[in-house]
Amino acid sequence: MTTLNILMAQMNTLVGGFEVNTDKVIETLKRAESTCSAPLVVFPELTLSGYPPEDLLLRPSIEIRVAKALEQICNAMTGDGWIILGYPRRIAGALYNVAGVLHRGQVVAEYRKQCLPNYQVFDEKRYFQPGDAPCVVDIQGVKVALTVCEDIWEPAPTRQAAEAGAELMININSSPYHRGKRDERWRLVGERARSASLPIVYVNQVGGQDELVFDGGSFAVSAQGEVCAAAPNFDEGEYWLRAGCEAGGVTFSGLDVAPPLDELAATWHALVLGVRDYVNKNRFRGVVLGLSGGVDSALTLAVAVEALGPERVEAVMMPFRYTSQMSVEDAAEQSRTLGVKHKVISIEPMYESFMASLAEEFAGLAPDTTEENLQARCRGVVLMSISNKKGLLVLTTGNKSELAVGYSTLYGDMAGGFDVLKDVPKTLVYELCRYRNALGPCIPERVIERPPSAELRPDQKDQDSLPEYDVLDRILEMYVEQDCSASAIIAAGMVPEDVHRVLRLVDLNEYKRRQAPIGVRITQRGFGRDRRYPITSGWTLGD
Incomplete structure (x- = not known):
């Protein structure tokens, strides 16, 4: 029997960082060769350039x-x-997306x-x-076939290799x-293995790249389709596997087989990894966010602290006349619990200054959402000023539900560099808050229990202008993620008035989403690279 000692190098690459990535490949090879004499070290797709390199x-x-x-890697192969x-x-x-085989200082084979x-x-x-x-390729007497990522999702490449x-x-x-x-x-790799009677080793990268998060989870499947070995998800590492x-x-x-994460745990890890890599790979000192006493900013703070540590996170409460004492107290309590730097900066003086300057322009016009948006924009100015002065990245705190229907203010609460919850529906925000609290004290319970409110006017509640979030999120999931029409959503049991109102808001607010910061993608259809709709359009609503 021939034994291949395979090292699955579940590596966190840097897009465009050829030198960094090359050094990591060489260091990994050296560690592998110090463990056994002739290891087979397997790295992810587009290791040298990082993925996705896009227009690079x-x-x-x-x-x-x-x-x-x-050349550097080959020269290091002693x-x-x-x-x-x-x-x-x-x-x-x-130009091809290539998997290369290197041995004794030579590229001995390449697969396209x-x-x-x-x-x-x-x-x-x-x-x-x-x-x-x-x-x-014959590797130590074993005939090894190469494929790259999407090749495994189609039957032909696996069948070709077996033949x-x-x-x-x-x-x-x-x-x-x-x-x-x-x-x-x-499931998919198991099907491919069974159909071709061919065992498969699947090696995946790990790490955050802009809005994408790569979760690792490299694994091996027998010719019968059984998962025989699996590395952990979301952890960069080197995992040895023997193939007899x-x-x-x-x-x-x-x-x-590493214990699987349930969906809440996996989502939490994805958010944490996405924030950590975005901040660190872009060399920010840390982050700052507006901590309002609401559930979205509370979860954003929790993720940031887990990703970066409390010493690199600053929270700013920016109260106004409509801000409840409960919000002020809860923001302070969470900051103390997590050990982050916490400041209170009232926006009342700057709001009054803006209103005084605009008095002539606003003369004779009734108050409306303009004054509400001005509050949010004052807060955005405060956070961006702190960002500029201290070199901190502003984390925005809007969730997917709000972004979908435009329940946000351009140059206000949308002002910032990275939106942690951009692809997290509101109902999932609550689930993640409870998940995090189950790990240890973090978010005050009444933050989770109280009715959500932007606190931009007296006694304001989100549901004054939106359906209940469980209804809203179901409609949004069907329309945004599943591409269902209005009639299909109604046929699924949704109230027609709710459906048409929500779909209209989604369609009207593409211009806002186009100007929103990027954020971690956790669903199959996030706002960003996934969904590219025109802003100017004569498309019929809900088709």
Whole structure:
């Protein structure tokens, strides 16, 4: 029996950071070779460039950078180790998404990704040409096939590899997280393995890249489709796996199946990782946010502290005449509980100054949402000024439900650099608050229990202008994430008046969403790369 000692390098790459990524590959190889004599070290898709590199792939220097990185890695290969990793490669004038095999200082084989995803957050057909052939490499007497990410979602590449005599498949990935993704991957890869009677090792990257979060969770599946080994989700690390290869097939050992995270825990980890990597990779000193005493800012603060530590987080309460004493007290209590720096800065003086300056313009006009928006914009000015002075990233606190229907103020509560809850519906906000409190004291209970309010006028409640959030979120899920029509949503039991009102608000507020900060994507259809609707449009409502 031949044994392959496979190291699944669940690596956190930096997009465009060729030097950083190359150094990590070399360091990982050295650690692997100090453990065994001839390891097979497997890295994620587009390891050298990071994923997704987007229009960096159009830069003419991309080929030079790739060639230099490969040369450095090859020069560092002094032992008998093998490397499989991803990179962009131009061949005969066409750019390909490649998985390369390196051994004894040489690139001994290259596979060109065949299935290029062009949906949701993916637009690989903008950059790459598809390959059309399998690649099977003899690695220590074992015939190993290569595929890249989307190739595993289509049957043809796996079938080609089996027909080419492969005994084991390595599938390298940069597969982003959304809720339910782990089960989806396990089921799909299991089907591919069973259909081709071919064991598969699936290696995924981990880390945050702008709005995307990659959750790792690398795993191995037997030829019968059974998950035999799995690395943890959301943890960068190196996970050893032994593949025993003999005439009867391949058996995996050496790595257990990591306990699965439930959906709330996985969502929490995704938010934390997304915030941590965005702040750190963009080299911010820390973050600042407006802590209103409401549930959204309370959850945002909790995520920020988990991601960065309390010493890098500042919370600012900005009360106005409509702010309740309860909100002031709850914001202060949560700040003390989490140990963050907490300031109270009243917006009353600046609001009055603005109103005095605008008195002539507003003369004879009744108060309306203009005055409410001015409050939010005063708060935005305060936070952005702190950001500029201290080098802190402003975290906005709006949730997906509010963003969908425009329940937010441009240049006010939307002012900032990163929206932690951008893809988190309001009902899920409450669930995550309770999840976090179950881990230890964090969010005051009455923040969760009280009716949600922006506190921009006396006795204001969100439900004064919106349906109940469980109704709103169900309508939004069907319209935004499932592309259901108004008639289909009504047929599912929603009240027609609610449906038409909500869909109208969604359609009207595309202009706001286009100006919103980015935020962590946790669903299959977030606002951003996933959903690209025109602002100016004659489209009929709800079709």
